[in-house]
Amino acid sequence: EVQLVESGGGLVKPGGSLRLSCAASGFTFSSYSMNWVRQAPGKGLEWVSSISSSSSYIYYADSVKGRFTISRDNAKNSLYLQMNSLRAEDTAVYYCARSLGSRAADAFDIWGQGTMVTVSS
Amino acid sequence: SYVLTQPPSVSVAPGKTARITCGGNNIGSKSVHWYQQKPGQAPVLVIYYDSDRPSGIPERFSGSNSGNTATLTISRVEAGDEADYYCQVWDSSSDREVFGTGTKVTVL
Numbered sequence: 001e002v003q004l005v006e007s008g009g010g011l012v013k014p015g016g017s018l019r020l021s022c023a024a025s026g027f028t029f030s031s032y033s034m035n036w037v038r039q040a041p042g043k044g045l046e047w048v049s050s051i052s053s054s055s056s057y058i059y060y061a062d063s064v065k066g067r068f069t070i071s072r073d074n075a076k077n078s079l080y081l082q083m084n085s086l087r088a089e090d091t092a093v094y095y096c097a098r099s100l101g102s103r104a105a106d107a108f109d110i111w112g113q114g115t116m117v118t119v120s121s
Numbered sequence: 122s123y124v125l126t127q128p129p130s131v132s133v134a135p136g137k138t139a140r141i142t143c144g145g146n147n148i149g150s151k152s153v154h155w156y157q158q159k160p161g162q163a164p165v166l167v168i169y170y171d172s173d174r175p176s177g178i179p180e181r182f183s184g185s186n187s188g189n190t191a192t193l194t195i196s197r198v199e200a201g202d203e204a205d206y207y208c209q210v211w212d213s214s215s216d217r218e219v220f221g222t223g224t225k226v227t228v229l
Contacts, residue, residue, distance in 0.1 A: 035218070037164075045156070045164065045207050047218035059216050062122075095163055104218075105211035107154035107169035114163055 002026035002110055004096045009115030016086050016119070022079040022096030022112060030054075030074035033099035035108055036081050038092035038117075048094070049081065053102055064090075086119045093117075123212040125221035132227045133198045141224045143191040143208030151210040153191040155184060159204045167206075168193060195226070203228045 008020040022034070036048040049070040050059045058070055069082040079096055093116050097108035126144040133139040143153060153171050156164035166175050168184035171191065181196045195202055208221035 037220075044205075044223040045158075045209075045220040047209075047220060050218065059218075061217065097164075100166075100169060104213070104216070105152050107166050107209070108156075108164075109166050109169070109175060111163040111165070 002098075004098065004110055004112035006094065006096050006112045006115040009094065009117045011118045011120065012086055013121050014087060014119055017082070017084045018086065018117060020081040020083065020094055020096075020115060020117070022081075024077045024079065024098070027098075027110075029072075029077040031102070033057075033102055033104070033106065034072060034079045035097045035099060036070060036079075037095045037097055037108070037111075038090075039095070039114075040089075040092040043092075046092070050099070050104065051079070052104075057104070059104070083117070086117075088119050091117060091119050122215060122217065123210070123219050125208055125210065125219055127206075127208060127221040127224045129222070130225045130227065132229055133195075134229045135198055135200060137198055139195040139198050139202070139226055141193040141195075141206050141208075141226065143193070143221045144189055145191075145210065145219075146189060148189055148191050148210065149187045151186075151212075153184065153186050154209045155182075155193045156207045156209065157202075157204045158207065164207065198226075198228055200228050202226060 093114040096112040098110040100106040155168040158164040171186040
């Protein structure tokens with residue numbers, strides 16, 4: 001079964017750091033681009049970051065550029081999101097999502113269940 | 122930055138047709154994807170590349186894209202179609218993914 005499982009969420013103080021992980025199974029992880037998408041409580045979907053299959057191409061939303069770092073380990077079938085200098089507005093459910101293929105314009109066809117990040121003092 | 126505008130809500134009676142629009146500057150030149158999200162659940166892809174359906178998605182879901190508007194059409198609406206729907210595109214001019222504002226579909 002194709003599956004994505006996020007972990008690493010929790011409560012963190014403003015200015016703090018957190019590292020999210022996404023474990024992939026049931027498909028050849030190294031062949032797909034991967035993405036992080038977040039959703040603040042009661043709000044819509046917001047794209048956060050994308051990384052190509054070999055990490056050659058990395059993209060960030062303006063709202064997180066310079067604070068968040070996306071990475072992947074194809075040997076471990078894992079995707080990561082290092083989040084630094086966290087702000088209250090980063091509070092959201094963070095989803096890991098697989099791209100349908102290797103193109104930046106591809107849809108996100110598989111999603112994890114999400115992990116909640118709360119930034120509060 | 123590229124903006125995708127959706128109506129906040131659409132109401133439809135069971136058995137009727139729901140049309141959800143996604144407006145963007147020359148969106149017809151981009152590939153549009155659509156997602157369904159039910160409360161407390163992760164989004165599910167229902168249409169990709171304007172009009173393709175993933176396996177397992179009913180034929181009642183269809184999509185079109187032209188000019189400044191993309192449209193998700195749900196035919197013969199069922200109670201189970203009640204959800205939030207989001208459109209998405211890749212904006213190549215800024216190298217950013219963009220999601221629409223979302224539309225809540227209510228089945229009367």
